[in-house]
Amino acid sequence: MTVYDTARRYLHGLFQSSRRNLECMAETVADSRYQPPHHMLNESNWDRRAVRRQLVVDANTHFGYASALLLDESSFGKKGNLSAGVARQWNGRLVKVDDCQVGVFAAVTPDGVASVVDADLYLPRMWTQDTTRCEVVGVPEEAQVFRTKGEIALDMVMRLRREGLHFAFVAFDGGYGRLPWLLGELDGEAPLNGDHASSAAHQDRHRRRARGIHHRQASTAVPSHGIPLQKASKHALSIRPERNLTKYNQLDSTDGPTPTATIDSIERNDR
Numbered sequence: 001m002t003v004y005d006t007a008r009r010y011l012h013g014l015f016q017s018s019r020r021n022l023e024c025m026a027e028t029v030a031d032s033r034y035q036p037p038h039h040m041l042n043e044s045n046w047d048r049r050a051v052r053r054q055l056v057v058d059a060n061t062h063f064g065y066a067s068a069l070l071l072d073e074s075s076f077g078k079k080g081n082l083s084a085g086v087a088r089q090w091n092g093r094l095v096k097v098d099d100c101q102v103g104v105f106a107a108v109t110p111d112g113v114a115s116v117v118d119a120d121l122y123l124p125r126m127w128t129q130d131t132t133r134c135e136v137v138g139v140p141e142e143a144q145v146f147r148t149k150g151e152i153a154l155d156m157v158m159r160l161r162r163e164g165l166h167f168a169f170v171a172f173d174g175g176y177g178r179l180p181w182l183l184g185e186l187d188g189e190a191p192l193n194g195d196h197a198s199s200a201a202h203q204d205r206h207r208r209r210a211r212g213i214h215h216r217q218a219s220t221a222v223p224s225h226g227i228p229l230q231k232a233s234k235h236a237l238s239i240r241p242e243r244n245l246t247k248y249n250q251l252d253s254t255d256g257p258t259p260t261a262t263i264d265s266i267e268r269n270d271r
Helices: 003-016 022-028 035-042 048-062 131-137 149-162 180-187 199-211
Strands: 068-077 087-091 096-109 115-122 169-172
Touching: 003 022, 003 035, 022 035, 048 115, 068 087, 068 149, 096 149, 115 149, 149 180
Parallel strands: 068 169
Antiparallel strands: 068 096, 087 096, 096 115
16 A cells, blocks of 8 residues: 555545544545554654645645635644643634644635645643653654744744745734734735735735724733633734635634633633
8 A cells, every 4th residue: 555545545534534533534434444544644754844845836836826825723622631732722613612732724715715735733831831741742842832823823924935835915813813913024024925916915004004903902912811802803804904704614713702611720822
């Protein structure tokens, strides 16, 4: 069985299996076994950066400069202590606080079709402050540094730009749009993709500055503990404000009702 065959069966399992673990996927997918995908995912020496570069090439081929780069997080319910990043935190998919992993994702889309091009795991402070725990579950030493999800998102934009991804503008929901420092970092960059960037992006920046979006009051800041208590303004969405992405089911927004648990007892999802 080649690596291609193993990868294809693994992808089939993600779509076909009711529970997306290797045991259930091996039982569901025809001619599939547990050991090959386990070896591929956990022991094979493959280069994640090379995979991402290939995703960039494929996205550029199929989509091109008219694409939007979408950034958002998603949560995955997970129990136990041996999965990196698991903590009691806000799960936007379940709309409640629960034990889960949280990842930040980047996707490009021209119109109705999207392709994920990058992803990164969010490690809560309780993890980055426990190097022994990180080493036990295999978190690389260079990744054992706390980053908010906003910082992860910015790193993705810069990394994808360096690797040549073509996109016309960046878009995200109000959770990221209410971070003045993030908007400022993106505004301070050169036009996206050089001469191919839309001049409308520069006009939008001037309009936002005129409205004072970069000088928001502290009332919109994330509290020191817990999840945000106040939804962000719909005008603080993205580098292109007219792209309304406020619907919760659009990209798993983390804004939601305040849980009944004591907020101070919950590790917040730092933006």
